[in-house]
Amino acid sequence: MTEVLFNGHAGRLEGRYHQSDKPGAPIALILHPHPQYGGTMNNKVVYTLFSCFQNLGFSVLRFNFRSVGRSQGEFEDGPGELSDATVALDWLQSVNPEARQCWIAGYSFGAWIGLQLLMRRPDINNFIAVSPPANEKDFSFLAPCPTSGLVIQGGIDEIVNPASVASLAKKLNQQRNVDVDFALIEEGDHMYNNHLVDLYKVAGNYIIGAMQRKAPTKKRRGRRKKVEMEQDNLLIENASDDFEDEEMDNDAEFDSDDATLDDEDEK
Numbered sequence: 001m002t003e004v005l006f007n008g009h010a011g012r013l014e015g016r017y018h019q020s021d022k023p024g025a026p027i028a029l030i031l032h033p034h035p036q037y038g039g040t041m042n043n044k045v046v047y048t049l050f051s052c053f054q055n056l057g058f059s060v061l062r063f064n065f066r067s068v069g070r071s072q073g074e075f076e077d078g079p080g081e082l083s084d085a086t087v088a089l090d091w092l093q094s095v096n097p098e099a100r101q102c103w104i105a106g107y108s109f110g111a112w113i114g115l116q117l118l119m120r121r122p123d124i125n126n127f128i129a130v131s132p133p134a135n136e137k138d139f140s141f142l143a144p145c146p147t148s149g150l151v152i153q154g155g156i157d158e159i160v161n162p163a164s165v166a167s168l169a170k171k172l173n174q175q176r177n178v179d180v181d182f183a184l185i186e187e188g189d190h191m192y193n194n195h196l197v198d199l200y201k202v203a204g205n206y207i208i209g210a211m212q213r214k215a216p217t218k219k220r221r222g223r224r225k226k227v228e229m230e231q232d233n234l235l236i237e238n239a240s241d242d243f244e245d246e247e248m249d250n251d252a253e254f255d256s257d258d259a260t261l262d263d264e265d266e267k
Contacts, residue, residue, distance in 0.1 A: 004061070006091045009083050011072025015063030016041060018054045019095075026101030026211070028053040029089050030062040031110030035075050040068050045107045045130060048196045052204045056211075059099065061092045078113070085117045093123070101125050101211065105203075108160065108190070112137045118146060126210050128203055131157060131190060134164040145172045148179045150206045152199065154188025181206060 004015045030053070032046045033039030040046075041062040053060040065081045066073030073080065093099065104127045106114030111129035118124050119141055127149035132139065151169040153162050162184065169182035183202045188195040 004063075004091075005070075006087065008066065008071070008073065008087045010066045010074070010080060012070070013063055013066070013072075013084055013088065014041075014070040015061055015088065016050075017061045017092075018050075018059060020054075020057050020059040022057050024098045024100050025096070026058050026103065027092050027096045027099040028058045028060045028103040028105060029085070029092055029114075030060065031085055031104070031106035031114045032062065032065065032068075033108035033110055035065050035068045035081075035109075039109060040064055043107065044196060045192055045199065046110070048192075048200050049105045049107070049128065049130070049203060052200050052207065053103070053105070056204060056207055058103070059092070059096050061088060063088050078116075081109075081113050082116050085113050086120070089117065089121065089124075101214070103127065103207075105130070107131060108133055112139070115139065115142060118149075122146065125214075128152065128206065130199070130203075131160045132165060132168065133160050134168040135161040139168055142172060144175045145178050145180065148210070150181045150183065150203070152183045152185065152202055154190060154192060154195070155184050155186035156188065157190045159190040 002017045002019070004017045005012050006015070007013070030041075030046055030050050032041050032043050041064045046062055050060055050062045063084070064071040065075075065084050067075045071084075073084075075081075089102075089104075093102070102121075102124050104114045104118055104124050106112070106128075107130040111132035114127060115129060115132065118127055124147060126147060129149065130152045131154060132151065151165060151172075153160070153165040153169075155162055166182060166184070169180055172178070172180040173182070183206075185192065185195050185198050185202065188198065192199050
């Protein structure tokens with residue numbers, strides 16, 4: 001994993017980047033929760049999503065919005081952060097010009113920003129929205145939702161109302177030409193304490209299924225893809241080996257290069 005710095009419209013933005021060793025690997029951008037409630041790119045949910053994409057062969061970037069960590073600028077509650085996400089995606093695509101797929105994933109406030117970015121970038125092929133704040137933010141801009149995706153929600157979330165998220169997912173799934181899956185982690189709270197493994201598996205299995213549906217149909221290549229997908233499924237099933245220790249200790253470090261993941265983000 002590499003520390004990266006790139007220029008945003010309000011100054012320097014700080015990120016962490018993993019480059020896949022697979023030619024033409026897909027790319028993913030991960031967006032963190034509310035900056036004013038402790039949200040950073042080192043949040044444990046963000047890192048779980050980052051690791052999932054990384055382990056499935058993606059080149060993946062997570063970064064701090066303006067005013068967070070070493071990123072410059074001031075918080076703008078939407079417009080500025082959307083600008084940051086746009087710049088981050090441009091940077092990610094510039095270093096992966098042959099990428100065959102482009103994904104966006106966001107958590108809470110980051111999900112709201114990510115879905116706005118989705119509406120502006122037809123080059124994004126799929127999305128994952130974790131705990132999108134449907135009870136607080138306006139998602140009417142998703143009319144229509146331009147691509148398929150996955151919405152994940154905790155059943156005992158004390159910040160984002162699960163019923164409002166389920167309603168949003170249902171509404172999106174009624175639109176033509178897109179399939180928006182909804183996954184409820186019944187015992188998950190807003191921070192998915194003790195349920196990061198579940199989050200990892202739900203996201204990973206969705207990514208595998210979506211990539212498999214988009215895989216080429218030639219017989220020889222299809223057989224090769226099947227073997228790769230079987231290996232990926234094994235990786236997802238063994239996810240608990242990677243995350244069970246961190247879930248036992250909320251102050252555990254997911255990455256020795258990052259600060260301890262004790263962000264008390266609430267949005």
